[in-house]
Amino acid sequence: xxxxxxxxxxxxxxxxxxxxxxxxxxxxxxxxxxxxxxxxxxxxxxxxxxxxxxxxxxxxxxxxxxxxxxxxxxxxxxxxxxxxxxxxxxxxxxxxxxxxxxxxxxxxxxxxxxxxxxxxxxxxxxxxxxxxxxxxxxxxxxxxxxxxxxxxxxxxxxx
Amino acid sequence: xxxxxxxxxxxxxxxxxxxxxxxxxxxxxxxxxxxxxxxxxxxxxxxxxxxxxxxxxxxxxxxxxxxxxxxxxxxxxxxxxxxxxxxxxxxxxxxxxxxxxxxxxxxxxxxxxxxxxxxxxxxxxxxxxxxxxxxxxxxxxxxxxxxxxxxxxxxxxxxxxxxxxxxxxxxxxxxxxxxxxxxxxxxxxxxxxxxxxxxxxxxxxxxxxxxxxxxxxxxxxxxxxxxxxxxxxxxxxxxxxxxxxxxx
Numbered sequence: 234x235x236x237x238x239x240x241x242x243x244x245x246x247x248x249x250x251x252x253x254x255x256x257x258x259x260x261x262x263x264x265x266x267x268x269x270x271x272x273x274x275x276x277x278x279x280x281x282x283x284x285x286x287x288x289x290x291x292x293x294x295x296x297x298x299x300x301x302x303x304x305x306x307x308x309x310x311x312x313x314x315x316x317x318x319x320x321x322x323x324x325x326x327x328x329x330x331x332x333x334x335x336x337x338x339x340x341x342x343x344x345x346x347x348x349x350x351x352x353x354x355x356x357x358x359x360x361x362x363x364x365x366x367x368x369x370x371x372x373x374x375x376x377x378x379x380x381x382x383x384x385x386x387x388x389x390x391x392x
Numbered sequence: 393x394x395x396x397x398x399x400x401x402x403x404x405x406x407x408x409x410x411x412x413x414x415x416x417x418x419x420x421x422x423x424x425x426x427x428x429x430x431x432x433x434x435x436x437x438x439x440x441x442x443x444x445x446x447x448x449x450x451x452x453x454x455x456x457x458x459x460x461x462x463x464x465x466x467x468x469x470x471x472x473x474x475x476x477x478x479x480x481x482x483x484x485x486x487x488x489x490x491x492x493x494x495x496x497x498x499x500x501x502x503x504x505x506x507x508x509x510x511x512x513x514x515x516x517x518x519x520x521x522x523x524x525x526x527x528x529x530x531x532x533x534x535x536x537x538x539x540x541x542x543x544x545x546x547x548x549x550x551x552x553x554x555x556x557x558x559x560x561x562x563x564x565x566x567x568x569x570x571x572x573x574x575x576x577x578x579x580x581x582x583x584x585x586x587x588x589x590x591x592x593x594x595x596x597x598x599x600x601x602x603x604x605x606x607x608x609x610x611x612x613x614x615x616x617x618x619x620x621x622x623x624x625x626x627x628x629x630x631x632x633x634x635x636x637x638x639x640x
Contacts (some may be wrong), residue, residue, distance in 0.1 A: 246492065248499075
């Protein structure tokens with residue numbers, strides 16, 4: 234088994250991830266990569282409420298997850314890795330640590346500096362260039378909120 | 393507790409029924425949450441229009457939760473606002489709980505409770521009850537659960553504040569979901585078994601329906617989750633065609 238989903242989604246552990254993707258991919262572990270949440274026990278407890286009973290949850294900093302990534306990609310337990318912003322995912326992808334993998338864009342919502350690319354996906358210029366950097370690290374980037382919905386590649390998205 | 397606070401809390405609770413009224417992709421139910429909290433915010437910031445405006449702007453940001461469980465977040469935010477908690481901490485609380493309230497609610501209600509109640513009502517229909525009884529029974533049973541969840545959610549949020557996680561753990565919603573799903577599977581098995589065995593009522597006869605069921609099962613087993621949408625469309629079209637031909 235391996236990392237079955239790398240996903241950028243502001244809501245992190247929620248219905249689309251746990252029910253939508255989770256029932257299809259059957260991961261045994263969900264890892265949230267976020268420097269702030271890695272040190273906040275009370276917030277972690279709230280996020281953990283949404284985990285399925287048969288899956289474990291971990292909260293790691295970008296540095297911690299980068300160290301564990303090679304082992305996770307070759308682990309017996311299948312893993313879903315979640316970030317709520319583009320930047321931590323870029324942090325994981327640097328130095329071609331995620332070469333050959335696909336990053337799924339699942340939900341970045343409206344804010345004043347972002348432009349709507351899809352109804353569930355809004356990006357600012359900084360995020361768009363960070364996604365291109367991820368691609369330059371040998372990673373494919375696509376947008377798809379649910380397994381049954383249309384997959385849109387990054388170049389189409391940023392046209 | 394003052395009459396003003398009680399009245400504001402009651403009006404806030406009643407507004408939770410409208411929380412999806414302005415759903416949109418930009419803020420999801422964020423606008424609905426701000427509207428729901430307005431009676432409490434008006435009571436708190438009476439005579440302070442700038443602070444009221446600022447609080448509404450904070451709460452109109454993107455937020456999402458299952459509508460029936462959104463009362464947990466609403467009740468907790470009411471308590472945090474009343475206690476004068478740091479706005480940044482309230483924002484982080486909302487960010488952290490929204491996903492869990494979505495996945496817990498989706499599993500318990502959309503995947504578990506609603507199909508179970510529907511199957512129970514269909515079983516009553518199969519036993520010979522007229523359609524209005526079937527529909528009425530579904531609406532009554534479903535809304536008993538729905539209304540109870542709404543009230544319970546708001547109250548535990550109000551009591552727990554940002555520590556509502558302890559109350560939620562005690563409630564063991566995943567365990568309740570598991571039991572509901574098991575009961576739903578039992579009801580589905582019983583209903584399908586009765587329908588398939590009673591070949592006389594199947595119009596086209598027993599064997600064609602059994603064949604269709606077997607093909608559907610094999611397809612679902614092979615393709616899995618991705619098959620549900622086309623299957624739903626094909627099933628609806630098949631039922632329509634059979635109805636027109638007078639076979640169902």
